[in-house]
Amino acid sequence: MRLSRYFLPTLREDPAEAEVISHKLMLRAGMIRRLASGIYSFLPLGLRVLRKVERIVREEMDKAGALEVLLPLVQPAELWQETGRWDKFGKELLRFKDRKDHDFCLGPTHEEVITDLVRKEVRSYRDLPLILYQIATKFRDEIRPRFGLMRGREFIMKDAYSFDADEEGLNRSYELMYEAYEKIFNRCGLRFRAVLADTGAIGGDVSHEFMVLAETGEDVIASCPSCGYAANLEMAEATRRFSYPEEKEKPLQKVSTPGVKRAEEVAAFLGVPLAKLVKTLIYLVDGKPYAVLIRGDHELNEVKLRRALGAERVEMAGPEEVEKLTGAPVGFAGPIGLSRVTIIADRALEGLKNFVVGANEKDAHYVNANFSRDFKAEAFYDLRNVTEGDLCPRCGKPLTLTRGIEVGHIFKLGTKYSAAMGATFLDREGKERPLVMGCYGIGVSRTVAAAIEQNHDAQGIIWPLSLAPFHVALLTLGPQDDELMRASEALYQGLTQAGVEVLWDERDERPGVKFKDADLIGLPYKVVVGKKFKETGKVEVKPRAGEGLQLLSPEEAVNFLKEKVASQT
RNA sequence: CGGGGAGUAGCGCAGCCUGGCAGCGCACCUGCCUUGGGAGCAGGGGGUCGGCGGUUCAAAUCCGCCCUCCCCGACCA
Numbered sequence: 047m048r049l050s051r052y053f054l055p056t057l058r059e060d061p062a063e064a065e066v067i068s069h070k071l072m073l074r075a076g077m078i079r080r081l082a083s084g085i086y087s088f089l090p091l092g093l094r095v096l097r098k099v100e101r102i103v104r105e106e107m108d109k110a111g112a113l114e115v116l117l118p119l120v121q122p123a124e125l126w127q128e129t130g131r132w133d134k135f136g137k138e139l140l141r142f143k144d145r146k147d148h149d150f151c152l153g154p155t156h157e158e159v160i161t162d163l164v165r166k167e168v169r170s171y172r173d174l175p176l177i178l179y180q181i182a183t184k185f186r187d188e189i190r191p192r193f194g195l196m197r198g199r200e201f202i203m204k205d206a207y208s209f210d211a212d213e214e215g216l217n218r219s220y221e222l223m224y225e226a227y228e229k230i231f232n233r234c235g236l237r238f239r240a241v242l243a244d245t246g247a248i249g250g251d252v253s254h255e256f257m258v259l260a261e262t263g264e265d266v267i268a269s270c271p272s273c274g275y276a277a278n279l280e281m282a283e284a285t286r287r288f289s290y291p292e293e294k295e296k297p298l299q300k301v302s303t304p305g306v307k308r309a310e311e312v313a314a315f316l317g318v319p320l321a322k323l324v325k326t327l328i329y330l331v332d333g334k335p336y337a338v339l340i341r342g343d344h345e346l347n348e349v350k351l352r353r354a355l356g357a358e359r360v361e362m363a364g365p366e367e368v369e370k371l372t373g374a375p376v377g378f379a380g381p382i383g384l385s386r387v388t389i390i391a392d393r394a395l396e397g398l399k400n401f402v403v404g405a406n407e408k409d410a411h412y413v414n415a416n417f418s419r420d421f422k423a424e425a426f427y428d429l430r431n432v433t434e435g436d437l438c439p440r441c442g443k444p445l446t447l448t449r450g451i452e453v454g455h456i457f458k459l460g461t462k463y464s465a466a467m468g469a470t471f472l473d474r475e476g477k478e479r480p481l482v483m484g485c486y487g488i489g490v491s492r493t494v495a496a497a498i499e500q501n502h503d504a505q506g507i508i509w510p511l512s513l514a515p516f517h518v519a520l521l522t523l524g525p526q527d528d529e530l531m532r533a534s535e536a537l538y539q540g541l542t543q544a545g546v547e548v549l550w551d552e553r554d555e556r557p558g559v560k561f562k563d564a565d566l567i568g569l570p571y572k573v574v575v576g577k578k579f580k581e582t583g584k585v586e587v588k589p590r591a592g593e594g595l596q597l598l599s600p601e602e603a604v605n606f607l608k609e610k611v612a613s614q615t
Numbered sequence: 616c617g618g619g620g621a622g623u624a625g626c627g628c629a630g631c632c633u634g635g636c637a638g639c640g641c642a643c644c645u646g647c648c649u650u651g652g653g654a655g656c657a658g659g660g661g662g663u664c665g666g667c668g669g670u671u672c673a674a675a676u677c678c679g680c681c682c683u684c685c686c687c688g689a690c691c692a
Contacts, residue, residue, distance in 0.1 A: 058641065058653065059627050063685065083684070138691070155692075189616085189690050197691085255692090362689080455692060487692065523651060558652040565652090576651060 047516065049551040053090050056563050066262060068498035069194030071507050075567045077515075084191025084199030091567060094515035095494050096202065100181050102233045102512065103204045103488055110226040112177040112206050117159045119183055123149030125158040129466045140187040152185035157463050157485060160207045164481065165469035171211045174471065174481075175219055179206035181490060195495040196264075196451065202491040208484040211473060213460075216482045220252070220458055223486045227256050227454050230488070235510025235614075236497060239450065241267050242277035244349050245457055252458040256488075257450030258496040265452055266431075268445045270438035275445075280349035282432045283439040284394065293399045296414040298382075304409040307377025309342040312411060316402060323402045324395060324415070326379040328363040328371055328387070331355050335363065335371050337381055339391035339423065341398070344430040354390075354427035372406045380404030381421040382412060391423040392430045451496040452489070459483040501591075507568030508591045511614040516549040518607055519564040523557045523576030534575045537585065537600050541573075544608035565590065571610070573603060 057074040064070040072078045077092030088096060104114065123141070126132035132139075132151075140152045153159065160178060168176065181204045191199050208219035224240070231238045236258050243255040255278055257267055268282035269275065277283075306315045313320045323342030328335065329351065336355075340346045352360045365376050371387055372379045380403035381389045400414040417423060436445050464470070464480040473479050494513070501508045511517060518541060522534040534552065541548045549569060551560045557576070564572050574586040584597040587606060598606060 055625090057626060062621080062627070065686070080684090136690090184692095186692080190686095190688095192686085203692085452692070489692075492692095521651095526650090556650055556652090556654065558650090558654080561652045563653085574651080578651090 047549050049549055050553045052549070054563075054567070055089070056566055064194060066193045066196065066499070067502055068196065068262075068495040071498055071502060071566070071568075072194060072495070075507060078195065080194075084188060084197070086195060086198060086200075091515045092494070095497075095509070095513055096491060098513045098515070099234065099490050099493050100202075100204075103181065103230055103490065106226045106230045106233070107179050107204070107206060110177070110222050112179045112226075115160075115163075115178050115180050116182060117153070117156050117163075117180050119153050119185065120150050121153045121156075121159055123151065125162055125467075126151065129158055129463060131158070138186045138188060140185055154184055154186040155485075155487075156180070156182075156205055157207070157459070157483075158467070161463045161467045161469050161481075161483070164207075164209055165464070165467060168209065168469075168471055168481070171471055171473050174209060174211045175215050176209045177206055177219060177223075178209075179204060179486075193264075193495070195491045196499075198491065201489060204488040204490055206486040208486070209464075209469075209481045210483075211471065211479070212482055216458055216460070216484055220456065220484050223456055223484065224254065227456065227486070227488070231256060231258070231453070233512055234493065234497065235512050236453075236493075236500060238453070239267060239269060239276050239448075241269070241450075242281040243455065244278070244280040244353070251460060254456050255452050256454030256456075258453050258493070258500055259448055259450050260496065260499040261449055262499050263449035263451040265450050267448050267450045268432050268436070269448065270441060270443055270445055272443040273438060273441035275438050275440040279431050280347055282436075282445070284428050284430050284432045284436055285439045286394070286436050288394055288397065290397045290399060295416045295419060296400050298415060298420055299413050300405055300407075300410055301413055302409060303378075303411045306409075306411075312402060313342060316411070316413065318402060318413075322398075322400070324381075324398070326381055326404055328368045328379055329360055330363050330367070331357045331360050335367070335387045337379065337384055337387045337389045338429065339381060339389065339395055339403075340430055341392065341394050342402075344392065344394060344433070346392070346429055347431045350427070350429050354429060372404075374404065374406045374408050378404040378406060378408060378410065380406050380412060380415070381423070382406070382415060384421070389421065389423050390429075391417075391426050393426045393428050394430060395423075396426055451492070451499060453493045453496050454486075454488045456486040457484060459485055502568070505562075506566035509568045509570055511570045511611065514547075514568070514570050516547040516569050517611050518546055518548045518571045518573055519567075519569040520548050520550040520573045521557075521560045521564060521575065522550070522552050523560065523574060525552050525554055527580075530575050530579065533579060533585075533600065537573065537575065537603065540600065540604040541607060544604050544611075546604075546607050546611050571607060573607075 055076045060070050061073045064073055076089055078086045078088055080086055123132055142150055184203045185200050188199050191197055210216045210219055238256055238258045240254050240256050243253045245253045266279045268277055306312050309323050309325050313323050320342040325340050327338045329338055348360050368376050402411055402413050403415045405412050434447055438445050461480040464483055469481045470478045497513055498507050522530055524530050538548055538550045570590050572588045579585055584599055585603050587596045587598055587603050
């Protein structure tokens with residue numbers, strides 16, 4: 047592609063709308079433009095990267111025996127009512143009516159549609175297993191879209207659904223997809239981890255997330271360097287037992303703490319360590335009030351709370367509710383004397399003595415509070431986030447915390463949707479049974495952003511060869527020079543014929559501009575035809591990442607790059 | 616939804632407090648010049664100052680309402 051004929055509006059400065067690096071670089075590199083909050087257009091360069099990811103996904107899905115379909119973006123309410131998700135899904139589901147006043151939504155995911163399709167067409171165990179997938183636009187009306195393509199409202203996703211006769215079949219399909227995902231992200235040239243995950247709104251029991259490792263990731267992963275255990279924060283079990291020093295229970299005492307609310311402030315004010323403080327968080331769990339106790343230096347994980355109580359929804363109580371339930375403003379809640387509220391506690395509190403809690407009274411706390419003597423906790427659960435220093439639940443060695451970007455998520459759904467929607471088949475004995483399902487997503491557009499978060503420097507993007515929009519930037523320094531142009535043209539033809547994708551910068555621009563643009567858009571190799579070529583007949587071949595400048599004859603350059611591209615894509 | 620910030624040329628911003636010709640840098644067009652890391656000179660085009668209403672002789676500037684975008688939080692594959 048000749049750059050003078052291409053549509054590549056690069057920006058010299060960071061756009062004001064972008065905060066994270068992938069978003070800034072995609073705007074600057076002329077890959078995307080924003081149309082509305084969380085909604086982006088892909089420009090030619092951005093689309094080429096998207097297509098690279100799609101191609102890899104498609105090839106690996108096909109190899110795994112999955113069959114591609116294309117399902118509608120617009121979906122009728124009736125299907126969602128069948129599974130109950132029309133009411134459950136919340137505002138992320140964008141709903142609207144057609145001219146006949148029928149309810150529709152934009153599909154945020156396609157379990158209902160695919161299950162409907164399959165229940166109508168699949169009758170027999172002989173048709174199983176079946177794995178269908180699509181690569182399509184999804185819409186989720188996120189509360190707060192942000193970070194460009196990382197959390198858009200409209201985005202491109204690959205979603206696959208497996209249908210099996212039994213659990214064993216599901217396990218095989220799940221394993222097949224798991225392996226396909228490893229191949230996909232390896233081929234994308236990304237450093238990633240598969241981690242145990244919670245199943246959230248999709249439902250089901252077993253689930254893994256595929257995380258691209260990046261400092262800027264939104265999610266935290268706990269992993270064990272010795273045994274390979276890896277889980278996201280919601281799943282990483284906090285198993286560490288704290289052995290607290292033997293102390294006699296001291297008398298309970300109310301102290302004045304005027305205006306001191308936050309745990310750190312209370313600890314500092316009273317001169318006790320943060321770990322001697324117990325936070326009391328008031329939650330509404332499926333509408334019922336709970337007081338959740340957690341150590342001052344720990345963080346509550348709401349997903350763990352929801353799972354521990356087997357609840358559908360947990361939400362923190364608002365200021366009015368807190369006041370109504372505890373009799374004190376937010377910041378002074380405590381377990382002592384609470385009625386009408388179920389008290390539960392994090393496991394790390396077992397054995398803790400003489401701690402500080404709120405007094406359910408404005409500007410007052412208790413010191414030397416103790417379990418059973420002063421109040422009773424209904425139960426102890428694992429409710430906190432693991433921290434650096436927690437131990438691996440599998441092998442007991444210390445866990446490491448890293449950040450990641452979720453690019454894939456696979457679930458064993460079981461019969462949740464098939465049972466609700468009557469998607470059944472006849473087994474060998476002629477008995478009717480619900481299909482056993484799995485579902486498997488990859489955020490295709492998010493993967494593009496994640497690749498940039500993981501691969502960039504101060505100059506711009508550094509594409510892995512397999513995702514790069516072009517393999518090579520051919521820079522002609524001095525396009526007025528006939529000799530340079532002839533050599534460049536020949537090189538361009540040679541590379542193209544060798545299967546190397548070339549973006550040829552033959553614009554009438556100064557060298558600096560060409561170098562800056564080439565670095566910004568991050569093509570893996572630069573080939574420079576300029577002064578040195580006039581002197582020596584050789585061109586420069588420079589990788590975008592790291593050192594390794596080579597002076598090669600045009601033929602050598604073609605062979606070198608052909609070799610690189612063939613081996614890495 | 617709560618808190619904070621912003622909207623002025625394609626992009627980045629100043630001007631607003633204290634009302635009085637709408638500016639700067641980059642980009643764009645023309646010419647000259649230059650050509651190995653975003654050159655230089657000269658000339659030029661481009662604006663409903665987010666929208667609506669109000670105050671005033673006069674509003675980008677003051678007041679009110681609305682819209683949009685960004686950040687933090689809550690929420691979320």
